[in-house]
Amino acid sequence: MHETATPDSGGAALPEALRFRSPAPLVDIGANLTHASFDRDLEAVIGRARAAGVTTLILTGTDREHAEQAVALAREHPGLYATAGVHPHDASRWSGELARAMRELHRQPEVVAVGECGLDFNRNFSTPAEQERAFEAQLGLAAESGLPLFVHERDAGRRMREMLHAWRDDIGHAVIHCFTADRETLYGYLDLDLHIGLTGWICDERRGHHLRDLVGAIPLTRLMVETDCPYLLPRNLPAKLKGRRHEPALLPWIVREIAHWRGIDEADLATATTTTATAFFRLDPRQQDSAAPDHRQEST
Structure with missing residues (x-):
């Protein structure tokens, strides 16, 4: 996701009703x-x-x-990692200099994926031709670096599948982040052996209700979870949140919602998505353990 609207800033502690605690460690x-x-x-x-x-x-x-900012933060905080790419909205800026900068970022140990990159034919802030050019170049960088792909797609499922199919033997893992599309598109991605990232979109009864019938089709070995914060604040939270800013502490609510519609235990879904994400991004489980919360303290 990559929105132009700016959510209201937060700053206050979460209301008590929104202080969820996952039954198992999660990866956003x-x-x-x-x-x-x-x-x-x-x-x-x-x-x-x-x-x-x-x-x-x-x-x-x-x-x-x-x-670059994400890499700097990851260096400061255990359990934080970064991706590096050029979003399709900014594809018109793609250049040889930018490609070289991305290649250097992909060499940093904190960077665990190429992206966010892909196609967005919904808004076309960059032309489709510019988007395809930048995405093609970043597919090449993924093949060169061996890093997985973190992919954005909106209203471009058919062309996305065509491009990924052409590169499938050259790239490793790829995740369609913030998946919001239909059943045909989902099955097409699964046929390409892609991973799927789900957000609070499933909590939106206006736009995301169709996902409730699709979550069971995604193998747990291909499913990961995310907030895409500060965007996509779940619409069905049990209490109002001042402002509109989403944050990672609300991810357990999304996991609970996915587990409900999938018909499995929340802890099982949390464990499975974390196992999948750890393998996908090649994360060090020891760093995850060092970032685990001290449950003797209350959340702030």
Whole structure:
């Protein structure tokens, strides 16, 4: 996800009704913590995530500036990692210089995926041709680096499948992050052996209700969870949150919702998605353990 609207800044502690704690450690595979809305209280946000059992955060790098910021944060905080890519909205900026900068970022140990990159034919802030050019180049960088792909797709499922199919033998793992599409698109991605990232979109009775019938079709070995914060605040939270800013501490609510519609135990889903994410991003479980919350303390 990569929105232009700016969610209201947070800063206050979460209401008691929103202080969830996951029954097992979680990996948030898509957290935009370099967004300006987190500038004022980033340390508290990370602390609340850990208190909620969200022990690992993959910080999304949507352009050079935010990828570099994500790497810097990952160096400061155990359990934080980064991705590095150019979002399709910014594909018109792709250049040889940017490709070289991305290649250097992909060499950093904190970077665990190429992306966020892909196709967005919904808004076309960059033309489809520019998007395909930048995505093709980043597919090449993924093949070169051996890193997995963190992919954005909106209203471009057919073309996305065509491009990924052409590269499938050259790239490793790939995840369609913030999946919101239909059954045909989902099955097409699963046929390509792709992973699927689900967000609070499933909590939206207006736009995401169709996902409730699809979650059971996603193998647990292919399913991961994410907030895409500060965007996509779940609409069915049990209490109102001042402002509109989403944060990683609310990921357990999304897991609970997915587990409900899948018909499995919440703890089992948490364990499975964390196992899948740890393998996908090649994370060090020891770092995840070091970032685990101290359950003797209350969340803030």
